[in-house]
Structures are given as structure tokens and as C-alpha cells.
Amino acid sequence: MGRQNVELLAFNRGLISPLALARTDFKRTAWSAEEQTNWMPRALGSMMLRPGLEYTGATKSNNQSITIPFVFSTDDTARIEITNSLMRVWVDDALVTRPSVTTTVSNGTFTSDLTGWTDVDGGSATSAWATGGYMSLIGSGTASARRRQQVTVSSTGVRHALNIVIARGPVILRVGSTAGGDEYISQTTLMTGSHSLAFTPSGDFYIDFQNFKQAASLVDSVAVASSGVMELTAPWATADLNKIRWDQSGDVVFVACDGYQQRRIERRASDSWSVVVYQSDNGPFMIQNTGPVTITPSAVSGDITLTASAALFTSGNVGTLYRLTQSGQSQSASLTGADQYSSSIRVIGVGAARSFIVTLTGTWSATITLQYSTDDATWVDSASGSYVTNGSVAYDDTLDNQIIYYRIGIKSGNYTSGTAEATLSYTNGSQTGIARVTGYTNSTTVSAAVLDSFGKTSAATDWSESYWSARRGYPTSVAIYEGRMWWAGRDRIWGSVSDSYDNYDDETEGDSGPLNRSIGRGPVDNINWIIPAQRLLLGAEGSVWSVRSTSLDEPLTPSNFNLKEITDQGTAASVNAVKVDTSCVFLQRSSVRVFESSYDASTYDYAATELTKHIPEAGEPSIIRIAVQRQPETRVHYVRSDGSVVIQLLDKGEEINCWVPFETDGDVEDICILPGTVEDQVYYTVKRTINGSTVRYHEKWALESECAGGTLNKQADSFLTGSGSVTGLDHLEGEEVVVWADGEYQGAFTVSSGAIGETFTSWVAGLPYEATFKSTKMAYAVDAGSALTMKKRIHKLGIIAKNIHPQGLQYGPDFDNLDDLPLTEDYDDVDQTAVRAAYDEEMFSFAGSWDTDSRLCLKATAPKPVTLLACVVGMAAHSE
Structure with missing residues (x-):
């Protein structure tokens, strides 16, 4: 009988395909897993029970949503929530809201006239009421049409907001403490769309609209916002949320979506936002018509x-x-x-x-x-x-x-x-x-x-x-690259005049002129995404393309623009790609397999390689969303259509390509990641069934540093924290929650009327979850030949761990036969409440049975922390 102690020193190889479990000749296979759900591995090799999800709020009316990250700087961020034809904004995990004020604008809907608005037109410019209920402003080109109203403020020193709808822009807006002044809202141009602009008046204020242009601008309505959450009208329907693509420059997010005219989401202050139509006044134009029609x-x-x-x-x-x-x-x-x-x-x-x-x-x-x-x-x-x-x-x-x-x-x-x-x-x-x-x-x-x-x-x-219209179609993708705004749709790509993001004047001479190119090869493909990597990358339905000037990577210009095919694998229509350093991670058109397009210095161009080669099942049944996290390590999050997530730990330098599933009691539908200092802020949108009703919650990953025990251990889902009575859990009404409080696991309770009837100094309460690990085939402990088909038995197990709860880990040959960690060590009872900063004890017995397929199974249960550094498995095999 052969015996061997087998070391499992790295848990960062992740899942391997069931079709490769017998490949014991690969070191990767030996340290991989058949199952590794809700464990979060690190590049260093350890794995921990994944962090919990903190409840931050529900989507609008619990509707399906997509969240756009707004990143002005690493410490100035927001989340833009898009639901069916509506936009809301989250700042510091709270919705932008308006206080209650009684200030009103007189005749702000212009139902039949402009009564209440003072005429201050200049020269031959004219302002008037227009059929349909608009304030019409027609300038002379040099003089402005102008209307103004003095608004009496009921509550000075309180934040106010003006909700303004522009039916046809541009309209110049000034809000000031004096007639014509702009002390409260500096002169700004409002384009066609919806605006909610906040300011704090110290007294009465003046609203001033004007237009210099000779074509009419139309103001549809203006009102002081009522109390409650700021909501802006958006064009996108629920069925089209997956098609939304965006890129950001400063305070403006540019948005493309198949079937919709482009939009700009604008921020003027943390609580002042707009959703407006993106328009270019000078192109891009199709080939000039010289036929008989005039x-x-x-x-x-x-x-x-x-x-x-x-x-x-x-x-x-x-x-x-x-x-x-x-x-x-x-x-x-x-x-x-x-x-x-x-x-x-x-x-x-x-x-x-x-x-x-x-x-x-x-x-x-x-x-x-x-x-x-x-x-x-x-x-x-x-x-x-x-x-x-x-x-x-x-x-x-x-x-x-x-x-x-x-x-x-x-x-x-x-x-x-x-x-x-x-x-x-x-x-x-x-x-x-x-x-x-x-x-x-x-x-x-x-x-x-x-x-x-x-x-x-x-x-x-x-x-x-022009190319863009409801008749001809609108671009489906957008990116900012080398100082130009790039839009792409079907088989064409347009680049703006250099450093002029809405200028497509084809009479602009020189290298700064706009670009207008067709792929011009193969089938007419929709371009599903644009990624501004070291080169501009285009993901079409049939191919992925690299846009280049020369091999020296000079700036793209109208006379120095070339399209080179990287791969003909094609891309999934409804899933955006993500940028990782100079590489691009994208979903192949099967919506299951994942590829990376990275720069190859030997060929001076990009090449594509499959990332799911060792676990092609990782994307099944299909992937619907991708987002990348960079801190504390590079992790790519993939939302799958069954509501689970598969997370890829990616580290090229260490040759780590590790895939692990994430599961919760509900369906993850969306991801939004904002930059952090030590760890990025990761948000999931989760559809849950709570008390018989379908809800959708925004939930934020806890930091790893908050998941090591201590006073508050944040390893529960949809959790809240508090002190005193455990209340405020209305979002988990009727559900069983687990509670970590005052440094200990307190047990499970059922929420009734938003509470559990317990009081603690400090507490965390949320939904439980489990982490499961099942090793690959452990073919060891024979003197010669292969142990694959020989009977084997695991009889001992040793573990090295950190921040481990004494009841935080169970082990066994399968998940139906699990044992707890030893209750005694050196003949002394182990404290069953205290989290141990380090665990490094002698091996203990393992109730394995003789089998040709012996496995090590581990299970951890939230909210009991555990970080596993290594396992040593004692194996015996019949030598026949």
C-alpha cells in the first residue's frame, strides 16, 4: 500500500472543464477544482469565503436596469441608473434627491401664452408663444430673443432645482439674484432634452432664457422640482438596455444604442444632471447627390x-x-x-x-x-x-x-x-x-x-x-480615442475633427479633419463595440478589427487610416467588451466563449486568444454582461443569463487565468464598478424574491478587510449594518437572515416588520450563502504507473488558514458527508466563538472511503470567515 502527503498550495487555478479532469499530467489540473463556488482566490494562492453584498437601495419600481459608471476622477464618481425610459443618479450610495420647497414658477408649461414672462428681446429678435405649448425664441443672429421671470423664494438657503424640458435647442439659460445675472446657475447652453439643475438661492431669483440663432428654439416647460428622487426622462426601453454603449469625457457621458439617436448625459454639479440629444450640425454626410432630384x-x-x-x-x-x-x-x-x-x-x-x-x-x-x-x-x-x-x-x-x-x-x-x-x-x-x-x-x-x-x-x-437619422439608422457604439469622438454603426466608423467632439465638417483641411470609413469587406456587420486600447479596436458580428496608422502607431488621420482584421471569431451583439491595460476582453459571438485581444510585439499588431480554453463551460448558458475590477487584483466579472456570475482572476505576469462562480439567493442582472483606493467599489444589481414579491436591489461588495471577523464581519448578502435594535430590514421582510454582532456569530432569525427582536451594540444582518470547493481527481500515492483507476483513500487532512472561525470550515469526501474542524487541540477545548488570526495545526483524521475517484470537498458558510492558505492531503492507495 502506497502513502503520500499531497500539498495543495495554490487555490488560484480555479475551475477546469469536467472533460479535462483526467489530465493529471498537467500541474494546472492538479491544483484546479471541479467546483469552487463563492470562494475568492488571490494571485498569492490563498482563497477566502467571498465578501458579502451590502444593500444600498432598490431600482426604480424594482424594474430591470443597467448602471453606467460615472468617473470624473478616482474620488469623484457616481452611478447612473437607467430603467425603462428613466434615469436616476446615485452618489455615495444615495440617490440624488430634492428637498421640499413651496417655490413655484408662474406659467412654466406655456399652455396658452407667455403670461408671467417679461419680454426682453433685442433688436429684431422675437420671443412668442408657439402652438403646442412652447416658449419660442427666434434670434436675429446678432441679437437674442429673451424672456425672463422673477421667482419669489419661499425658503431661502434651501437647495432648489429647476426641471427644464427643451423641445428644440439650443437655449441659453441664466439663473441669478438680479435680472440678467447668473450668480446661481452660470450661463449655460441647454440642448434638446431634460434637465434638472440645482442651486441654493439666498432670496428671489431670476430665470432667463435666450437664443441668438435665427431658427426657433423651443422651451417645453420649466418648474421647481418637487421633493423626492431626481428623475429624468431617458429614451431607452427595457428591451434595449443591453445594447447601450458609452464613453466619458469630463462631465459628459456619450451614449450610443442600436435603434436610438445618440445622447449626452451631462453633469453640471453632483446634483445637477441632464439627458440631451447628441447632435452634430455639420455632418457626417453621405456621398453628394448629383442626380435629377433637386x-x-x-x-x-x-x-x-x-x-x-x-x-x-x-x-x-x-x-x-x-x-x-x-x-x-x-x-x-x-x-x-x-x-x-x-x-x-x-x-x-x-x-x-x-x-x-x-x-x-x-x-x-x-x-x-x-x-x-x-x-x-x-x-x-x-x-x-x-x-x-x-x-x-x-x-x-x-x-x-x-x-x-x-x-x-x-x-x-x-x-x-x-x-x-x-x-x-x-x-x-x-x-x-x-x-x-x-x-x-x-x-x-x-x-x-x-x-x-x-x-x-x-x-x-x-x-x-447625413448618415444619421431614424431612416438611415444611428451608430451602435462609441469611444473617445486620440482626441476624437468615434461612432460606429453597421459597417462604418466616423471620427470627429480632432479635439472637437461634435464637429464632422469634411471641409476641414489637414490631419485634424474628420474620418469616415467603411470596413468594406465581407458581410455588412453591426459594430457591437469600440475599445480605445493601444489601438482602436472594433468588435463586429463577423470579425474583430484593429484600426491603425502605421506600424509606428502614428496618430490616425484622414490620410493615414487602415483597418486590419484580428480574428474572424466575431463578437456577441448584446455584450460590450472591456479594456484591461492595453488588451481587450470580449465575448465571442456564441455568447459563451471569452477571448482576449492583446498587442503582439512580434507582429506589431493585435492578436486574439481564447481565455475559456480550459473551462469552455464557464460562460454557459450564456454571458450577458462584462465588467472589470482592477483593485485589489484584476478580476473580470461575467454575468450569466441564469443569474449567476463567473469571476475571472487575471494576472498575465503570474500566468493566472482563474475562473470561479459567484452565487447568491437571487439572479444577478448587472454590474457596475467604480474605482477605489485599496479596493474598487463593485456593485451588483440582484433580482430577488422577497416575501413573495420580485424586487431588484443594488448591492455593494464588502471590502475584503471587512471580512476577517472582528466587531463587524460583512459576509452576508443584501446586508445592513447598525447598532442597537436590529431593525430597518424591510427589504428582507419574511426572510431568514444571519447575524454577526459584537464580534460573534449570533445565529439565524426571521425578519418580521423589518426587525428580528434582538439588540446588539454593533450588528450585520443579511442573507446567508455557502462556499463549496471540490478538488479534481486526486491520482496520487502509487509507487509506479497511474493512480487514476486504482482505489485510493484520503485518511488525513491538514490545513493552514488565517482569520478562520472555528465553525467556519467543513471537510469530507463529498458534500453529503462533512465534518467540522476538531473541537479539541492538545487535549484542550477550542473556543467555538473566537475567530483565529492564524491556524497551523497537525493533520487530523479524514473519513475517506476506498474509491477510484477520491476527492477533497470543503464548505464554508456565511457569516463565518475563513481564508485558506494551503491543504495537505494524506492519501493511501492499493498497490496491485
Whole structure:
């Protein structure tokens, strides 16, 4: 009979596939496990009973949610909760809320008029009530349409918030203690969407809305927020939450989602948030149309109609940009004060071809000056271009074969009164204007707001339609990389002008210009994610792509942009990838297998390798969410469709790729991870059945340092902490909870009316859970050959542990036959309540039976802590 003491020195190999249990020739197999649930291994080799989950609150109406991490800096974070068409924000584990105030805004819904709002329009700008119940603001280009209201404050020194809905932006907002002041909310631009902006007034305050643009901006409503949780309208339905992708720059989170126009989530203060439409006013545009269909604008600026010569438009074109290029140039401005100028015209050619018309109308008293520039930036007064009366005159600069820009306006000190309508008209060259469709009339007519003035009202043959609209589709992914905003959808990717995240002007020259590329190979794929790693990585349904300039990794530019296929494994449509250092971890299109795309210095490009090679069952039945934790170690959390989680401990330097399951009494549906100092903050959203009802709770992982015994040991799920009577457990009504209090395990209790009827100095109460470990086949203790098919028996066990409760670990040959740790040591009784900082005792007997498949099974039960450093297994085998 052979005997052998087998050392299990590392519990960081994790699960191995049942199909590989017989591979005893692999060291990895020997130290792996067939089962290792609710144990948290470390790169050092030990494993601990996993930390518990602290209850922080429920989702809105217990609805399914997705949580977006907001990270301005490592110590300035928030969690953005998205449920069905609604957004809430959690800061420091508490929802942003509004106090109770009685302050009100008069006529803030604009049901039938603008009564209560003072008209402070400038020049020829107009503010008025608009059909549908809006405050309409139409500027002149140089003067603003403006309305203001003084609001009487009922409770000074108390935080107030204005809930504002903008039906069509932009609208400039100022909130101040004086008329026109911005002491409370500094001047800010509100885009189309919902806003909840907080401030603390010391007295009455003024709300001031204005718009300089010639197209109407529409304010839908403004009100002082009522008491309770801040809630903002969001566009995304429950069924589409898994499709949401995001990236963040400063105080703005940019959001893409298949089937929805892009959004911006904006923060102006920790309790001031907005959800608005993301819009670019200058592209990106599709290839220019030069066919028989023409588009005619009804006016060159303001709110107009676009008329097509044949059926062209659909209702899905609302929001579409149309760019029209017309021969000739015209620029107009309503001049109502000093330092106001028109946009420029570009004069070329020789002789009479350079002549343009200056037209002045209106009632005004001023000196109006024509200015020229050679670069459209530095302006000089024209020698004979000074006007003090209305009229229409021709101007010829005689500067043959030169490119000169002209504008007209009023210099400082030259304005007295009135409004002058100034126009520069030039028959040569061409002018390109842009308008956004605001309403659909029929297949040949739409209403539109002019963003960049047209040259004339004649039909345009040369026109372009923007890529993004309900008709053409919106991007499905977003990322910020190398100072550009990148959007991707179907088989195309767009990069903004450098350092200008909403600028896609394709007339921008040089390396800073925008990028617009198609993959152009294989099937038309949706791009499921973009990861800004060392290179920009694109995950499509059929392939993963690396975007590169050259092998020297110079910045991407319009002339230095290449797509290289990394792998044709393809990616899962509904799961975002995550970045780990310069690598990307992604879900293969099966939604089960996990791959890593990392940089290969030998090939100067990225390559893909499978991370689930040794445990392909890790992702079953499928993975629905991925998030990465970096502190205290790199752990990738994968939510599975059955409500469990599998956690991957990843350390390339130590060649650790360890997979362990996480289970709780409920279904995990979402993960959000925020940066921490020693340990990151890990949040799960868990669907539980409590007292017969379905609830969804946000629950936060306890720190490992809080799970070593002591006064408060936080190893229970959905737990709360407190002192005195154990109350406040309404979220666990009717459930059996375990209690750790005053440094000891106190037992299990049933919650009734939110309490358990016990009192302690300090307590932790929550749901119990178990951790189970089952070794691989232990084929040892034979003198020669293989022990796989020979009968073996484990007869002794020794353990080395830290922070272990005397009842914290059970052991045995299977989970139906488990023993507790010895009750006596050196003939003395072991204290059954005190957590031991260290455990290193002699081996003790193990009730194993003779079997060809002897196993070591271990079980730990919350809230009794245990950290296992090593096991020594004494084995005997028949030598036949």
C-alpha cells in the first residue's frame, strides 16, 4: 500500500472543464477544482469565503436596469441608473434627491401664452408663444430673443432645482439674484432634452432664457422640482438596455444604442444632471447627390421648408441634415449694436466677375463698415466701404486673381440706434448651407431649421444627406480615442475633427479633419463595440478589427487610416467588451466563449486568444454582461443569463487565468464598478424574491478587510449594518437572515416588520450563502504507473488558514458527508466563538472511503470567515 502527503498550495487555478479532469499530467489540473463556488482566490494562492453584498437601495419600481459608471476622477464618481425610459443618479450610495420647497414658477408649461414672462428681446429678435405649448425664441443672429421671470423664494438657503424640458435647442439659460445675472446657475447652453439643475438661492431669483440663432428654439416647460428622487426622462426601453454603449469625457457621458439617436448625459454639479440629444450640425454626410432630384429651400435662414422635385422624404428623416450647394453667395445679418458682423463671402476671379452687391435696409443710425480678409480670420476696413444710409450699391475691389473674403458690420463706437438689415450678394462662386429637418409634411416637403445659411432660394442639384437619422439608422457604439469622438454603426466608423467632439465638417483641411470609413469587406456587420486600447479596436458580428496608422502607431488621420482584421471569431451583439491595460476582453459571438485581444510585439499588431480554453463551460448558458475590477487584483466579472456570475482572476505576469462562480439567493442582472483606493467599489444589481414579491436591489461588495471577523464581519448578502435594535430590514421582510454582532456569530432569525427582536451594540444582518470547493481527481500515492483507476483513500487532512472561525470550515469526501474542524487541540477545548488570526495545526483524521475517484470537498458558510492558505492531503492507495 502506497502513502503520500499531497500539498495543495495554490487555490488560484480555479475551475477546469469536467472533460479535462483526467489530465493529471498537467500541474494546472492538479491544483484546479471541479467546483469552487463563492470562494475568492488571490494571485498569492490563498482563497477566502467571498465578501458579502451590502444593500444600498432598490431600482426604480424594482424594474430591470443597467448602471453606467460615472468617473470624473478616482474620488469623484457616481452611478447612473437607467430603467425603462428613466434615469436616476446615485452618489455615495444615495440617490440624488430634492428637498421640499413651496417655490413655484408662474406659467412654466406655456399652455396658452407667455403670461408671467417679461419680454426682453433685442433688436429684431422675437420671443412668442408657439402652438403646442412652447416658449419660442427666434434670434436675429446678432441679437437674442429673451424672456425672463422673477421667482419669489419661499425658503431661502434651501437647495432648489429647476426641471427644464427643451423641445428644440439650443437655449441659453441664466439663473441669478438680479435680472440678467447668473450668480446661481452660470450661463449655460441647454440642448434638446431634460434637465434638472440645482442651486441654493439666498432670496428671489431670476430665470432667463435666450437664443441668438435665427431658427426657433423651443422651451417645453420649466418648474421647481418637487421633493423626492431626481428623475429624468431617458429614451431607452427595457428591451434595449443591453445594447447601450458609452464613453466619458469630463462631465459628459456619450451614449450610443442600436435603434436610438445618440445622447449626452451631462453633469453640471453632483446634483445637477441632464439627458440631451447628441447632435452634430455639420455632418457626417453621405456621398453628394448629383442626380435629377433637386431640393429647394423656401428661405436662406431661419425656419423654412425644403421642397424636393420628386418623392424623397419619409417621416424617418426628422432630424436629418441636408447640405445644399448652390451657385452664388449671399450673407445677411440684422445689426442691432456695435461689434456685430455678417458671415463672409469669398470673392475670386478678374474684372467684373469680382463685383458684388451691398444692400442695406431698415431703420437705423450707425456707420456700417465693409471689411476684407485674406484668411477669413484677420479683418481690415475696405477703403471705400463705409455706409450711413439705406441703399444697394455694387462693390468691385479690382484685386484680380486674388481670393478675398468680405463681411459687413458695425465697429465699436459706430452704433447709435435701430436695426440695420445688411446683405452681401455675389453671383460667382458657390455657397453651401445646412438645415436640419424638424417636421415631415409629405414625401416632397419637410420643415427645417437652417444651421448654416443657404446662398439663395433656387433649386439645388448638388445636395447631401447625413448618415444619421431614424431612416438611415444611428451608430451602435462609441469611444473617445486620440482626441476624437468615434461612432460606429453597421459597417462604418466616423471620427470627429480632432479635439472637437461634435464637429464632422469634411471641409476641414489637414490631419485634424474628420474620418469616415467603411470596413468594406465581407458581410455588412453591426459594430457591437469600440475599445480605445493601444489601438482602436472594433468588435463586429463577423470579425474583430484593429484600426491603425502605421506600424509606428502614428496618430490616425484622414490620410493615414487602415483597418486590419484580428480574428474572424466575431463578437456577441448584446455584450460590450472591456479594456484591461492595453488588451481587450470580449465575448465571442456564441455568447459563451471569452477571448482576449492583446498587442503582439512580434507582429506589431493585435492578436486574439481564447481565455475559456480550459473551462469552455464557464460562460454557459450564456454571458450577458462584462465588467472589470482592477483593485485589489484584476478580476473580470461575467454575468450569466441564469443569474449567476463567473469571476475571472487575471494576472498575465503570474500566468493566472482563474475562473470561479459567484452565487447568491437571487439572479444577478448587472454590474457596475467604480474605482477605489485599496479596493474598487463593485456593485451588483440582484433580482430577488422577497416575501413573495420580485424586487431588484443594488448591492455593494464588502471590502475584503471587512471580512476577517472582528466587531463587524460583512459576509452576508443584501446586508445592513447598525447598532442597537436590529431593525430597518424591510427589504428582507419574511426572510431568514444571519447575524454577526459584537464580534460573534449570533445565529439565524426571521425578519418580521423589518426587525428580528434582538439588540446588539454593533450588528450585520443579511442573507446567508455557502462556499463549496471540490478538488479534481486526486491520482496520487502509487509507487509506479497511474493512480487514476486504482482505489485510493484520503485518511488525513491538514490545513493552514488565517482569520478562520472555528465553525467556519467543513471537510469530507463529498458534500453529503462533512465534518467540522476538531473541537479539541492538545487535549484542550477550542473556543467555538473566537475567530483565529492564524491556524497551523497537525493533520487530523479524514473519513475517506476506498474509491477510484477520491476527492477533497470543503464548505464554508456565511457569516463565518475563513481564508485558506494551503491543504495537505494524506492519501493511501492499493498497490496491485
